Each structure stands twice: as C-alpha cells, then as structure tokens.
Amino acid sequence: MATRVSYPVEVKMKTIEMRLAGIPVKEVMEQLNIRNKTQVDTWMRCYRKGEWNRLEQPVGKQYSYGKGPEYTSELEKVKAENRFLKQQLDLPKKVQGNGKEVSPKIIVEWVESIRGDVSVSQACAWIGIPRATYYRWKAAYGSRYKDHMVEKIRELCRQHKFRYGYRKITALLRREHKINHKRVQRIMQNEGLQCRVKVKKRKPTGQPAYIAEHLLKRQFEADTPMQKLVADITYLPFGGKTLYLSSILDLFNGEIVAYSIADKQDTAFVLDTLNQLPDLPGTVLHSDQGSVYTSQAYQEAVKGKGITMSMSRKGTPADNAPIESFHSTLKSETFYLECLTCTTTAIVVQIVRDYMTYYNSIRIQTKLNNQSPVHFRQLAA
Known part of the structure; x- marks a missing residue:
C-alpha cells in the first residue's frame, strides 16, 4: 500500500497562492513536490468554500461537519485563524485599498486572471468592493484588458x-x-479571427422597394407579339473598361425589342431600355430581383406603361432562361468566336450593335421554322 503523505499548511497555502496567480498545476506540483493533482484540487475547493479548517486537517483525521481541529488552547485557535486571515488578505496585495483609491484597471485585470479558481463575488469580497462596481469598471476598462x-x-x-x-x-x-x-x-x-476560406453569405441589409410575384413560372411561349417580355443585364468585359448590356426580349419570336449599353449599372441604365418600349397594357415583363429592377423609379415606370411585372425567384436564373441564353449566344458568336477578349470600348459597342441587327433580321432559328425573328413576326401579322 502506498504511503500517505502529509503536507504542511504552508505548502497548501503556497499552492493556493500560486494557482490564484495563474501558474499551471503541473508547474506548481513540480516546485512544491506534490504527488497527486487531486490534492491541489481539494485544497482549492476548500479555499473557495472558505473551509480554512480543512487545510489544518491531518492525514487520516476527519473532522465533524462544520467543526475544525481541536486546539489545546483558545490562544492556539486564535493564532491559527489569524494565520489564515493573513494569508487571505495577502493574496490580493496588488489591489489593496478602498474603492476610491484602487485602480479600476488593476481590479479588472486581477479578477479576470483568477476567475477560473475564484468566483467574482468572492474576489470582490476580498477587495472590499461591490460586485456592481466591479462590473461597471469592467464595462469601462474591460476592453483594455x-x-x-x-x-x-x-x-x-x-x-x-x-x-x-x-x-x-x-x-x-x-x-x-x-x-x-x-x-x-x-x-x-x-x-475578427474567423475562418476566411469559405465566408458565410450574409443577407443584404435593407429591403428592396418592390419584389413582384413569379407570374411567368417558366412558361416561355407567347401567342402574340409583346405579350410576354423578359429583361436582364450582362457584363461585357472585353474593352478598355467593363460595359453592361441591358436587353429586353420578346418571347413570341425571340426578338430583342430594346437594349442599351453603358459603363454603369444603375436605375437610369435600365430605364433607358424600358423607355424604348411603347405603352403596353396587359403585357408581362419578367426580370430577376436585381436592385435596379426592384427600385421604386423602375417600378413606377413599368406601371406607367401599363405593364405587369414578374420576377424570378431568388438565386434561380433558370426562371429567366431565354434572355440568359441570348446573352450567352451573343458572346459565343462574337467575342469568343473571334477571340476578341481584349479590345477597345468602341469596338465592343460596335460589335454588339451589329450583332443585334444580325440576330433580329438575318439569323434564322429552328424553332421559328428557320426564319429570323423579324421575318417570323411579319408573317404572323
């Protein structure tokens, strides 16, 4: 059977003092030659509960609950109590003084350093300040700690x-x-030390002026011209600066009925495209939920022409597939085909304008019985 070791009171108090100073348990045990970590935990538990008499308890001696060791005289008992009180008062030497003299910064730093072993209430009781005062100081100086x-x-x-x-x-x-x-x-x-590999997407602050219902519901067929229109914006990053193309396509024959090119993507840009259309009562105009389309100015202009607005569901470009497909076709049959990935702004504008004329009036489509959009519309009229 292992020999039971009895540690003097001075070693126990030194252990408590070192732990309150933030020294790791392993280092404390090595310096004071303590065999078992459980001993340290027991002494700290007695210290936090204020059971000072338990630290005087000899090995193998169990005192009755609430009673301390038996002293040979009253004087010896008083001396023992004074010794423990002195140890208790010596621990927070850095923060001696009353509430008016003590430094709030030092108080906050000291209490935070021992919170793992001592409660805030106990620490404040030692120093002689109310808990409310400590928390007020922490709010003022805690950011500096x-x-x-x-x-x-x-x-x-x-x-x-x-x-x-x-x-x-x-x-x-x-x-x-x-x-x-x-x-x-x-x-x-x-x-601000979060992982930066995959940043979580945040919802944009604020609310758009207006979001219309998804009325089109991917029904991309129309019986008459200008019955259903779709609108979108695409990038043209092929010139000296990035340009934007705003287009409106008629689902009846796939004709581009309005378009604009600009170097800025704002509400005025899409309004310029919209204003190329006549008044169209009963027509449905479909777009995504871009800020330019949900803006109040654009919505008022749409209503002024008697048009009913429809919008794709958020994050669902397939709801506006025809115009997305057209923009892809435009780039594939012009810039990518001719390898014009870096040219002048003027050439980019000219290529787009020429292609619009070619697409509407010359380029045949299988779904239109191998006719161009303009020719198909003229025959239908």
Whole structure:
C-alpha cells in the first residue's frame, strides 16, 4: 500500500497562492513536490468554500461537519485563524485599498486572471468592493484588458493562415489548456479571427422597394407579339473598361425589342431600355430581383406603361432562361468566336450593335421554322 503523505499548511497555502496567480498545476506540483493533482484540487475547493479548517486537517483525521481541529488552547485557535486571515488578505496585495483609491484597471485585470479558481463575488469580497462596481469598471476598462487566450488564439489563426474555424482552434488549445469552445468562438468573433476560406453569405441589409410575384413560372411561349417580355443585364468585359448590356426580349419570336449599353449599372441604365418600349397594357415583363429592377423609379415606370411585372425567384436564373441564353449566344458568336477578349470600348459597342441587327433580321432559328425573328413576326401579322 502506498504511503500517505502529509503536507504542511504552508505548502497548501503556497499552492493556493500560486494557482490564484495563474501558474499551471503541473508547474506548481513540480516546485512544491506534490504527488497527486487531486490534492491541489481539494485544497482549492476548500479555499473557495472558505473551509480554512480543512487545510489544518491531518492525514487520516476527519473532522465533524462544520467543526475544525481541536486546539489545546483558545490562544492556539486564535493564532491559527489569524494565520489564515493573513494569508487571505495577502493574496490580493496588488489591489489593496478602498474603492476610491484602487485602480479600476488593476481590479479588472486581477479578477479576470483568477476567475477560473475564484468566483467574482468572492474576489470582490476580498477587495472590499461591490460586485456592481466591479462590473461597471469592467464595462469601462474591460476592453483594455488583454485576455491571455486572445494572443494565443490570434497566433494560431495566423499560423494556419485563417484556415481554421473555432472548433479546430479549440482542439489545438486543448492540447495545453482547458477551454470551452464557446469562449474561443466569442474571442474569434470579437477579434475578427474567423475562418476566411469559405465566408458565410450574409443577407443584404435593407429591403428592396418592390419584389413582384413569379407570374411567368417558366412558361416561355407567347401567342402574340409583346405579350410576354423578359429583361436582364450582362457584363461585357472585353474593352478598355467593363460595359453592361441591358436587353429586353420578346418571347413570341425571340426578338430583342430594346437594349442599351453603358459603363454603369444603375436605375437610369435600365430605364433607358424600358423607355424604348411603347405603352403596353396587359403585357408581362419578367426580370430577376436585381436592385435596379426592384427600385421604386423602375417600378413606377413599368406601371406607367401599363405593364405587369414578374420576377424570378431568388438565386434561380433558370426562371429567366431565354434572355440568359441570348446573352450567352451573343458572346459565343462574337467575342469568343473571334477571340476578341481584349479590345477597345468602341469596338465592343460596335460589335454588339451589329450583332443585334444580325440576330433580329438575318439569323434564322429552328424553332421559328428557320426564319429570323423579324421575318417570323411579319408573317404572323
């Protein structure tokens, strides 16, 4: 059977003092030659509960609940109590003084450093300040207090080039420290240390002026000209600067009935395209939920022409497939076919204008009985 070791009171108090100072348990055990970590935990538990008499308890001696050791005289008992009181008062030497003299910054730093072993109420009782005062100081000065974990977490995040989220950072920290994943997550959020590999998509702030119902519902056939129209914007990154093409296509024959080219994608840009149309009562105009289409100015212009607005569901470009397909065809049969990936802005504009004429009046389509859109519309009239 292993020999039971009895530690003097001075060793126990020194252990408590070192743990409150933030020294790791392993280092404390090595310096004070303590065999079992359970001993340290027991002494700290007695200290937090205020059971000072338990620290005087000899090996194998069990005192009755609420009673301390038996002293040979009253004087010896008083001396023992004074010794423990002195130890208790010596621990927070850095923060001696009353509430008016003590530095709030030092108070906050000291209390935060021992929170793992002592409650805030106990620490405040030692110093002689109300808990409310401490929390008020913490709110004022807490942002200046540097949690030692913050630097460790920041170092790990930089070391791994922000590839890890809070779960993996917690796993690395737990190799040396006992820490809750929620604390790591909170620190990483406050310090802006989140994983940067796959940034979560955030919903845009604010609300669009107007979102119309999805009236078209992918029914891309029309019986008469100008019955159903679809609109969209595409990029033209082939010139000296990026241009934008706004187009409106008639689903009856696939004809481009209006288009505009500009170097800025704003409401005025799409209004210029819309204003090329006559008043069309009963016509359905379909678009995506782009900010230019949901703007109040565009919606008022659409209503002014008697047009009913329809919009694709969010993140569903297939709801507006015909105009998406046209823009793809335009680029494939012009810029990509002729390898014009870098040219002048004027040439880009001219190529688009020439193709619009070719597409509407010359280029035949199988679904139109091998006729061009304009010819098909003229025959239908």
